[in-house]
Amino acid sequence: MEFLSLRKSFTGLVLLFCLSSLSSPAGSDDVFAIGTMKIPPGEMRSGYLPVPEKDGIRTSVPFTVIHGSRKGKVLALVAGVHGYEYPPILALYRLRKMINPDSLAGTLIMIHVANLPAFQKRIIYYNPYDWKNLNRVFPGDPQGTISQRIAYVLKEEVIKKCDYLIDLHCGDGNEALIPYAYWMIKGDQEIDKVSKEMLLAFGLKYIIIDKTRSKDISHSKYLGNTAILLSKPAITTESGYLGKTDEISIVRNVKGILNVMKLFKMIEGEAEFIPEPVWIEPYEVIYSNHDGLFYPLTKMGYHVAKGEKVGYITDYLGEVKEEVRAPFSGIILYIVYTPPISQGEPLFEVGKAKPLSK
Numbered sequence: 353m354e355f356l357s358l359r360k361s362f363t364g365l366v367l368l369f370c371l372s373s374l375s376s377p378a379g380s381d382d383v384f385a386i387g388t389m390k391i392p393p394g395e396m397r398s399g400y401l402p403v404p405e406k407d408g409i410r411t412s413v414p415f416t417v418i419h420g421s422r423k424g425k426v427l428a429l430v431a432g433v434h435g436y437e438y439p440p441i442l443a444l445y446r447l448r449k450m451i452n453p454d455s456l457a458g459t460l461i462m463i464h465v466a467n468l469p470a471f472q473k474r475i476i477y478y479n480p481y482d483w484k485n486l487n488r489v490f491p492g493d494p495q496g497t498i499s500q501r502i503a504y505v506l507k508e509e510v511i512k513k514c515d516y517l518i519d520l521h522c523g524d525g526n527e528a529l530i531p532y533a534y535w536m537i538k539g540d541q542e543i544d545k546v547s548k549e550m551l552l553a554f555g556l557k558y559i560i561i562d563k564t565r566s567k568d569i570s571h572s573k574y575l576g577n578t579a580i581l582l583s584k585p586a587i588t589t590e591s592g593y594l595g596k597t598d599e600i601s602i603v604r605n606v607k608g609i610l611n612v613m614k615l616f617k618m619i620e621g622e623a624e625f626i627p628e629p630v631w632i633e634p635y636e637v638i639y640s641n642h643d644g645l646f647y648p649l650t651k652m653g654y655h656v657a658k659g660e661k662v663g664y665i666t667d668y669l670g671e672v673k674e675e676v677r678a679p680f681s682g683i684i685l686y687i688v689y690t691p692p693i694s695q696g697e698p699l700f701e702v703g704k705a706k707p708l709s710k
């Protein structure tokens with residue numbers, strides 16, 4: 353029921369786009385270049401960014417650029433950095449049909465599936481050719497493995513060409529996850545302020561205050577962090593879970609993106625900000641010390657007390673090898689909810705809600 357009414361209101365929004373008059377028209381020579389493509393104002397184009405071949409392995413990155421007929425900001429939307437995270441991917445295909453370039457101010461870059469090999473092979477976390485996590489290898493390397501080369505292409509063709517970036521994630525195929533987002537703190541007042549506004553506009557209730565990311569661009573690791581270190585305000589969002597394609601998670605992504613577009617005056621309408629965000633600090637990911645099977649004893653969104661048993665791990669013969677406990681009292685942001693577990697992989701993430709959430 354909830355999503356049906358939301359869909360109706362989106363239809364209304366699409367009509368509104370056609371009526372908008374938001375900023376001055378772009379000049380006819382104001383082309384937007386990406387890869388080998390040059391896109392004039394008022395046009396939408398889709399294609400593939402090639403990721404160069406090495407050792408017989410290559411891929412490409414499917415994208416759409418909607419270059420508005422009016423001048424404005426460039427917002428990059430990246431889905432599918434993890435290939436088993438479907439709601440953001442589906443949200444961008446939906447958004448692609450909703451935005452009219454004639455009434456758009458600025459430019460949208462949509463990366464539909466950043467990690468195409470992982471999507472094709474239905475692999476969580478990793479790329480099946482190098483078994484690296486794309487969201488741990490930024491800023492990438494043009495001479496590196498396939499994940500490093502994808503990261504490099506995304507840095508050159510997406511991050512460097514945008515003003516703002518949203519890295520759209522969700523619970524991976526094995527992760528039960530409540531919607532939340534990361535506010536990656538750079539320590540630059542203006543960039544942190546804009547990133548915060550993007551988070552409040554995107555509208556996910558739980559927001560992790562994350563001061564842990566490297567400030568060294570050569571070890572930026574994450575797509576969003578790389579954008580921030582290149583002075584592009586950016587957020588990482590999580591909406592969706594366990595490999596599902598549920599409508600509510602898809603709509604939450606679409607709605608969040610449209611509201612960020614309003615924030616940057618790309619489409620008509622006033623951005624709405626989430627009235628009562630819950631700020632999370634600190635947070636911690638707990639990793640497995642064993643290979644085997646994980647048995648969770650709590651659920652996503654549940655509160656756990658410090659020391660509470662959150663789950664246990666058995667070996668492949670059914671013998672308990674490890675009991676897993678909460679390092680501090682907090683909320684379960686995600687928890688692995690399928691049996692396989694390997695040493696060094698995440699089991700769950702817990703975060704402490706800060707009082708006075710403003």
Ligand SMILES: [Zn+2]
Nearest residue numbers: 434437521522
């Ligand atoms: Zn992800």
